[in-house]
Amino acid sequence: xxxxxxxxxxxxxxxxxxxxxxxxxxxxxxxxxxxxxxxxxxxxxxxxxxxxxxxxxxxxxxxxxxxxxxxxxxxxxxxxxxxxxxxxxxxxxxxxxxxxxxxxxxxxxxxxxxxxxxxxxxxxxxxxxxxxxxxxxxxxxxxxxxxxxxxxxxxxxxxxxxxxxxxxxxxxxxxxxxxxxxxxx
Amino acid sequence: xxxxxxxxxxxxxxxxxxxxxxxxxxxxxxxxxxxxxxxxxxxxxxxxxxxxxxxxxxxxxxxxxxxxxxxxxxxxxxxxxxxxxxxxxxxxxxxxxxxxxxxxxxxxxxxxxxxxxxxxxxxxxxxxxxxxxxxxxxxxxxxxxxxxxxxxxxxxxxxxxxxxxxxxxxxxxxxxxxxxxxxxx
Amino acid sequence: xxxxxxxxxxxxxxxxxxxxxxxxxxxxxxxxxxxxxxxxxxxxxxxxxxxxxxxxxxxxxxxxxxxxxxxxxxxxxxxxxxxxxxxxxxxxxxxxxxxxxxxxxxxxxxxxxxxxxxxxxxxxxxxxxxxxxxxxxxxxxxxxxxxxxxxxxxxxxxxxxxxxxxxxxxxxxxxxxxxxxxxxx
Amino acid sequence: xxxxxxxxxxxxxxxxxxxxxxxxxxxxxxxxxxxxxxxxxxxxxxxxxxxxxxxxxxxxxxxxxxxxxxxxxxxxxxxxxxxxxxxxxxxxxxxxxxxxxxxxxxxxxxxxxxxxxxxxxxxxxxxxxxxxxxxxxxxxxxxxxxxxxxxxxxxxxxxxxxxxxxxxxxxxxxxxxxxxxxxxx
Amino acid sequence: xxxxxxxxxxxxxxxxxxxxxxxxxxxxxxxxxxxxxxxxxxxxxxxxxxxxxxxxxxxxxxxxxxxxxxxxxxxxxxxxxxxxxxxxxxxxxxxxxxxxxxxxxxxxxxxxxxxxxxxxxxxxxxxxxxxxxxxxxxxxxxxxxxxxxxxxxxxxxxxxxxxxxxxxxxxxxxxxxxxxxxxxx
Numbered sequence: 001x002x003x004x005x006x007x008x009x010x011x012x013x014x015x016x017x018x019x020x021x022x023x024x025x026x027x028x029x030x031x032x033x034x035x036x037x038x039x040x041x042x043x044x045x046x047x048x049x050x051x052x053x054x055x056x057x058x059x060x061x062x063x064x065x066x067x068x069x070x071x072x073x074x075x076x077x078x079x080x081x082x083x084x085x086x087x088x089x090x091x092x093x094x095x096x097x098x099x100x101x102x103x104x105x106x107x108x109x110x111x112x113x114x115x116x117x118x119x120x121x122x123x124x125x126x127x128x129x130x131x132x133x134x135x136x137x138x139x140x141x142x143x144x145x146x147x148x149x150x151x152x153x154x155x156x157x158x159x160x161x162x163x164x165x166x167x168x169x170x171x172x173x174x175x176x177x178x179x180x181x182x183x184x185x
Numbered sequence: 186x187x188x189x190x191x192x193x194x195x196x197x198x199x200x201x202x203x204x205x206x207x208x209x210x211x212x213x214x215x216x217x218x219x220x221x222x223x224x225x226x227x228x229x230x231x232x233x234x235x236x237x238x239x240x241x242x243x244x245x246x247x248x249x250x251x252x253x254x255x256x257x258x259x260x261x262x263x264x265x266x267x268x269x270x271x272x273x274x275x276x277x278x279x280x281x282x283x284x285x286x287x288x289x290x291x292x293x294x295x296x297x298x299x300x301x302x303x304x305x306x307x308x309x310x311x312x313x314x315x316x317x318x319x320x321x322x323x324x325x326x327x328x329x330x331x332x333x334x335x336x337x338x339x340x341x342x343x344x345x346x347x348x349x350x351x352x353x354x355x356x357x358x359x360x361x362x363x364x365x366x367x368x369x370x
Numbered sequence: 371x372x373x374x375x376x377x378x379x380x381x382x383x384x385x386x387x388x389x390x391x392x393x394x395x396x397x398x399x400x401x402x403x404x405x406x407x408x409x410x411x412x413x414x415x416x417x418x419x420x421x422x423x424x425x426x427x428x429x430x431x432x433x434x435x436x437x438x439x440x441x442x443x444x445x446x447x448x449x450x451x452x453x454x455x456x457x458x459x460x461x462x463x464x465x466x467x468x469x470x471x472x473x474x475x476x477x478x479x480x481x482x483x484x485x486x487x488x489x490x491x492x493x494x495x496x497x498x499x500x501x502x503x504x505x506x507x508x509x510x511x512x513x514x515x516x517x518x519x520x521x522x523x524x525x526x527x528x529x530x531x532x533x534x535x536x537x538x539x540x541x542x543x544x545x546x547x548x549x550x551x552x553x554x555x
Numbered sequence: 556x557x558x559x560x561x562x563x564x565x566x567x568x569x570x571x572x573x574x575x576x577x578x579x580x581x582x583x584x585x586x587x588x589x590x591x592x593x594x595x596x597x598x599x600x601x602x603x604x605x606x607x608x609x610x611x612x613x614x615x616x617x618x619x620x621x622x623x624x625x626x627x628x629x630x631x632x633x634x635x636x637x638x639x640x641x642x643x644x645x646x647x648x649x650x651x652x653x654x655x656x657x658x659x660x661x662x663x664x665x666x667x668x669x670x671x672x673x674x675x676x677x678x679x680x681x682x683x684x685x686x687x688x689x690x691x692x693x694x695x696x697x698x699x700x701x702x703x704x705x706x707x708x709x710x711x712x713x714x715x716x717x718x719x720x721x722x723x724x725x726x727x728x729x730x731x732x733x734x735x736x737x738x739x740x
Numbered sequence: 741x742x743x744x745x746x747x748x749x750x751x752x753x754x755x756x757x758x759x760x761x762x763x764x765x766x767x768x769x770x771x772x773x774x775x776x777x778x779x780x781x782x783x784x785x786x787x788x789x790x791x792x793x794x795x796x797x798x799x800x801x802x803x804x805x806x807x808x809x810x811x812x813x814x815x816x817x818x819x820x821x822x823x824x825x826x827x828x829x830x831x832x833x834x835x836x837x838x839x840x841x842x843x844x845x846x847x848x849x850x851x852x853x854x855x856x857x858x859x860x861x862x863x864x865x866x867x868x869x870x871x872x873x874x875x876x877x878x879x880x881x882x883x884x885x886x887x888x889x890x891x892x893x894x895x896x897x898x899x900x901x902x903x904x905x906x907x908x909x910x911x912x913x914x915x916x917x918x919x920x921x922x923x924x925x
Contacts, residue, residue, distance in 0.1 A: 029909045034923045036910030066902040067909045069894045072850070072866060076857035077902070083861055085902070101870060104847055107289055110257070112854040114297040117261035118304065119858065121268055126257060130286060137923045154254045162251040162262070162270070169214045169252045170221030183219045183322045292474055295442070299482040302446035303489065306453055311442060315471060339439045347436040347450070354399045354437045355406030368404045368507045477659055480627070484667040487631035488674065491638055496627060500656060524624045532621040532635070539584045539622045540591030553589045553692045662844055665812070669852040672816035673859065676823055681812060685841060709809045717806040717817070717825070724769045724807045725776030738774045738877045 022060045023159050025152075026081030026090035032070040033095035034137075035144045037127065041091050044152035061156070071096060071128070072105050075112025082120045089155045090124045093148060098132040106130075123158050125151040129176075147176030207245045208344050210337075211266030211275035217255040218280035219322075220329045222312065226276050229337035246341070256281060256313070257290050260297025267305045274340045275309045278333060283317040291315075308343050310336040314361075332361030392430045393529050395522075396451030396460035402440040403465035404507075405514045407497065411461050414522035431526070441466060441498070442475050445482025452490045459525045460494045463518060468502040476500075493528050495521040499546075517546030577615045578714050580707075581636030581645035587625040588650035589692075590699045592682065596646050599707035616711070626651060626683070627660050630667025637675045644710045645679045648703060653687040661685075678713050680706040684731075702731030762800045763899050765892075766821030766830035772810040773835035774877075775884045777867065781831050784892035801896070811836060811868070812845050815852025822860045829895045830864045833888060838872040846870075863898050865891040869916075887916030 025045065029038050045061050052059060064085045066077040071094040081087040092113060096106040106128060113124050127148050134140035154175070157164040172180035210230065214223050230246050237244060249270045251262040256279040266272040277298060281291040291313060298309050312333050319325035339360075342349040357365035395415065399408050415431050422429060434455045436447040441464035451457040462483060466476040476498060483494050497518050504510035524545070527534040542550035580600065584593050600616050607614060619640045621632040626649035636642040647668060651661040661683060668679050682703050689695035709730070712719040727735035765785065769778050785801050792799060804825045806817040811834040821827040832853060836846040846868060853864050867888050874880035894915070897904040912920035 031905055031908040031911055031913035033910045034912035034920060036922070038909060064902075065906060067904075067906040068863075068898070069865070069891065069905070069913070069915065072854070073863060075854055076861065076863055079858055080861055080902070101843075101873075103289075104843075105850070107293070108847070108850045108854055110290075110293045111296065111851065112858060114257070114260055114293055114300070115854070115858050118264055118297060118300050121261065121265055123253075123258060123261055125254070133286075138925060141923050141925050151254065158253070162249075162265070164252075165216055165254070166250060166252040168216040169223060170218045171216055172219035173216035173254070175254065180219060182221070183326050185323060185326050288474075292478070295475075295478045296481065299442070299445055299478055299485070303449055303482060303485050306446065306450055308438075308443060308446055310439070318471075336439065343438070347434075347447070347455070349437075350401055350439070351435060351437040353401040354408060355403045356401055357404035358401035358439070360439065365404060367406070368511050370508060370511050473656075473659075477663070480660070480663045481666065484627070484630055484663055484670070488634055488667060488670050491631065491635055493623075493628060493631055495624070503656075521624065528623070532619075532632070532640070534622075535586055535624070536620060536622040538586040539593060540588045541586055542589035543586035543624070545624065550589060552591065553696050555693060555696050658844075662848070665845070665848045666851065669812070669815055669848055669855070673819055673852060673855050676816065676820055678808075678813060678816055680809070688841075706809065713808070717804075717820070719807075720771055720809070721805060721807040723771040724778060725773045726771055727774035728771035728809070730809065735774060737776065738881050740878060740881050 021058075022062060023089075024062045024064055024085070024087045025155060025159075026064045026066065026078065026085060026087035027093065028066045028068065028074050028077040028081060028090060029093040030068055030070050030074065030095065033093065033129070035095065035129070035141055037093040037095075037129070037144050037148045038065060040145050040148035041093065041127075041152040044149045045156070048153060048156050070094070070105070071109040072112070074109055075116050078113060078124050079116045079120070082116070082122055087122075089122060089159055091127060091148075091152050091155050092124050093127050095129045095144070096131065098130070102131075123155065125155045125158075127151045127175075143176040150175040206243075207247060208274075209247045209249055209270070209272045210340060210344075211249045211251065211263065211270060211272035212278065213251045213253065213259050213262040213266060213275060214278040215253055215255050215259065215280065218278065218314070220280065220314070220326055222278040222280075222314070222329050222333045223250060225330050225333035226278065226312075226337040229334045230341070233338060233341050255279070255290070256294040257297070259294055260301050263298060263309050264301045264305070267301070267307055272307075274307055274344055276312060276333075276337050276340050277309050278312050280314045280329075281316065283315070287316075308340065310340045310343075312336045312360075328361040335360040391428075392432060393459075394432045394434055394455070394457045395525060395529075396434045396436065396448065396455060396457035397463065398436045398438065398444050398447040398451060398460060399463040400438055400440050400444065400465065403463065403499070405465065405499070405511055407463040407465075407499070407514050407518045408435060410515050410518035411463065411497075411522040414519045415526070418523060418526050440464070440475070441479040442482070444479055445486050448483060448494050449486045449489070452486070452492055457492075459492055459529055461497060461518075461522050461525050462494050463497050465499045465514070466501065468500070472501075493525065495525045495528075497521045497545075513546040520545040576613075577617060578644075579617045579619060579640070579642045580710060580714075581619045581621065581633065581640060581642035582648065583621045583623065583629050583632040583636060583645060584648040585623055585625050585629065585650065588648065588684070590650065590684070590696055592648040592650075592684070592699050592703045593620060595700050595703035596648065596682075596707040599704045600711070603708060603711050625649070625660070626664040627667070629664055630671050633668060633679050634671045634675070637671070637677055642677075644677055644714055646682060646703075646707050646710050647679050648682050650684045650699070651686065653685070657686075678710065680710045680713075682706045682730075698731040705730040761798075762802060763829075764802045764804055764825070764827045765895060765899075766804045766806065766818065766825060766827035767833065768806045768808065768814050768817040768821060768830060769833040770808055770810050770814065770835065773833065773869070775835065775869070775881055777833040777835075777869070777884050777888045778805060780885050780888035781833065781867075781892040784889045785896070788893060788896050810834075810845070811849040812852070814849055815856050818853060818864050819856045819860070822856070822862055827862075829862055829899055831867060831888075831892050831895050832864050833867050835869045835884070836871065838870070842871075863895065865895045865898075867891045867915075883916040890915040 074092045078090045129144045253262045259277045263275045314329045444462045448460045499514045623632045629647045633645045684699045808817045814832045818830045869884045
């Protein structure tokens with residue numbers, strides 16, 4: 001099920017494990033954002049790798065980063081991460097302002113991100129932070145950290161297959177804030 | 186009219202009825218939802234099969250399930266259920282929050298779902314539950330149960346042909362709540 | 371200008387007039403609607419045929435009907451009426467609720483219908499009835515009857531060519547309600 | 556730069572100037588509109604031709620007119636004017652009502668018109684009159700006349716090349732109302 | 741990584757440096773705008789070239805300008821700058837009015853610009869000035885100047901690669917107004 005990307009010139013010298021599946025995660029981010037969300041995504045991938053190694057799984061994850069001015073520049077960056085940089089999945093990191101025009105911009109960016117996913121048949125995990133969803137900068141930072149971290153893990157799970165997240169279906173899971181949990185009847 | 190999917194290696198040993206049409210129903214659901222709507226869809230398919238067997242029809246239904254974080258991840262999951270998992274129809278199960286941003290997300294998901302249907306020429310039954318359409322969690326759960334069940338049956342009907350639902354046209358049918366019925370003049 | 375659809379096996383036995391252009395009108399409708407709008411469309415086609423016969427025109431109209439749950443299922447039904455049922459034009463019949471979510475759904479359906487028209491280069495006459503445009507059920511029924519009837523005639527006119535409706539251009543024509551008429555300066 | 560459309564059978568008899576570039580302008584209009592905007596477009600083309608002849612230019616303009624019920628039928632009409640009638644540019648004439656539903660319809664039409672332009676790489680000059688932008692019918696008529704006339708001239712200018720309108724860039728030009736003019740610092 | 745555009749007939753006579761990468765920047769602008777934003781874009785490119793020459797880099801930038809009536813005409817102009825004029829990136833300059841209809845138009849233009857980017861896999865830097873974001877004409881002019889200048893530099897940076905802007909990621913950068921800066925925790 002895993003495709004092995006290999007340029008044909010990799011020498012198997014004993015240190016390099018052959019047949020290790022290499023997956024490429026694209027991470028697109030913006031100058032507009034007031035928080036460097038990339039580092040949280042990177043941390044999630046690092047933590048995930050360590051856990052996988054502990055349990056003996058050898059999927060190797062490479063990161064391609066693409067930085068653009070603002071959220072409206074993200075969709076084509078994601079498209080290029082798929083088409084030109086051969087990514088298997090993308091995490092799109094953005095922050096949205098609190099004025100009506102900002103909300104319109106974010107909506108346009110989200111529609112573009114839908115478009116890219118359907119053109120490429122690949123997932124883009126949209127991690128957007130809205131400046132008006134927190135009362136303080138500290139709280140906003142914490143939401144950004146948690147949402148980016150969780151959605152990066154979601155991206156890694158989706159790379160493994162369509163049922164990897166199924167045990168959590170219908171469980172009221174949130175990213176960036178506490179889970180709400182399932183309705184109990 | 187029915188296409189038979191067969192890998193060529195199915196042995197007809199007497200137990201396996203040859204020429205039974207196999208249909209694949211994709212079911213996409215989310216971790217965000219507070220209700221495991223999948224089980225209602227599964228129940229509808231099971232009940233339908235039993236009824237069909239009673240009256241001697243032998244269409245076999247297989248289910249492919251795809252779980253994603255939230256509603257905005259559903260469109261590409263539906264696309265992949267068609268393109269990579271060979272589904273004939275998809276039921277998309279989602280729950281939407283009650284904040285304006287949630288409504289925007291749901292709208293973006295719905296536009297994506299339109300896009301997928303038109304790209305693939307196949308139906309996606311969109312089963313979205315809105316947290317503000319019920320006063321209590323119990324009521325919300327009941328809406329989710331009924332809407333999922335009814336729309337899964339609608340999916341099975343649409344698989345049979347374009348006129349299967351015609352006897353109910355113009356009858357004020359609702360899913361999740363009581364039918365309103367036709368206007369009588 | 372008219373394309374003759376003929377499967378090659380039609381025998382010209384004297385009763386069948388050869389070279390009669392056959393046009394297929396698709397009619398998509400919903401279970402959600404509280405009014406069976408299909409019958410008004412059918413009546414318009416019947417009445418039109420009779421008038422044409424009176425004046426010696428022999429275009430034959432066939433109807434393909436496709437029934438879906440609600441307005442959001444109409445776009446792909448229209449697409450299939452074109453691609454799988456070979457329709458030349460489609461009339462899409464729907465009723466929209468009066469809640470904000472209903473208006474969003476109708477907007478999504480309308481965007482899907484735009485998409486289908488541009489993918490296929492064929493017209494879809496969108497006949498949507500809004501539950502809040504009338505004070506009484508009787509009035510709503512009358513709007514539905516008149517709008518469906520008029521737009522079905524518009525569909526038949528568009529089938530004949532791009533200038534068939536030109537004599538009525540700029541005349542303030544309405545469907546379902548009285549014409550407003552042109553501004554007189 | 557100009558493409559010469561010629562069916563190959565045009566005889567050059569002395570009266571017909573050979574190598575005259577023929578351009579086709581599509582004009583799509585509606586029955587819904589309360590003003591026959593087509594005649595203003597036609598006048599603009601006629602006036603433009605006369606001016607060109609005065610200064611010795613021999614570009615010949617042909618008009619293809621397409622009439623549809625309302626603004627939502629315009630996008631596919633424009634698409635057909637390009638694909639089936641070989642137009643080089645289209646002017647889309649519409650009037651929009653003043654109710655919220657009318658504004659939604661116009662928005663859907665405009666999105667469709669965007670779609671057509673990007674599919675065909677050709678301009679559509681959208682001339683939409685909004686019933687609520689004038690206090691009197693007379694004023695509305697005058698806006699319609701001026702906007703249609705100006706935008707038709709814009710269409711003819713765009714046919715000549717991408718820099719034809721450049722001398723007017725940033726000048727606060729309006730169509731249908733008086734120009735606002737540039738900001739002077 | 742750089743593609744060299746060369747018509748094959750360039751003679752290398754000593755003055756022409758061979759292997760100099762030529763990049764084409766498209767600039768689309770409008771007659772509607774009350775400010776000639778093009779000149780700010782041109783200045784940014786000129787300033788950038790001078791800086792590059794100082795440090796010995798020889799990328800040559802050519803400009804293609806396309807002027808249209810208003811923002812809704814920009815998307816297809818951008819598309820043509822890519823497809824017919826071979827631009828590598830486009831800067832789209834527009835001004836938006838302050839009425840609701842103007843905001844809708846700008847939204848439609850922005851969606852079209854998303855569409856073009858995803859069709860062509862190239863960036864369009866959207867530089868839109870909103871008449872209601874400033875109290876005075878002088879302030880509006882200054883926003884236009886700064887936003888156009890900054891986004892043109894962003895365009896040049898994106899031409900160099902996907903990580904050129906990475907040092908500024910998450911830094912709360914704004915165009916047209918002062919940077920907000922990163923959140924410090």
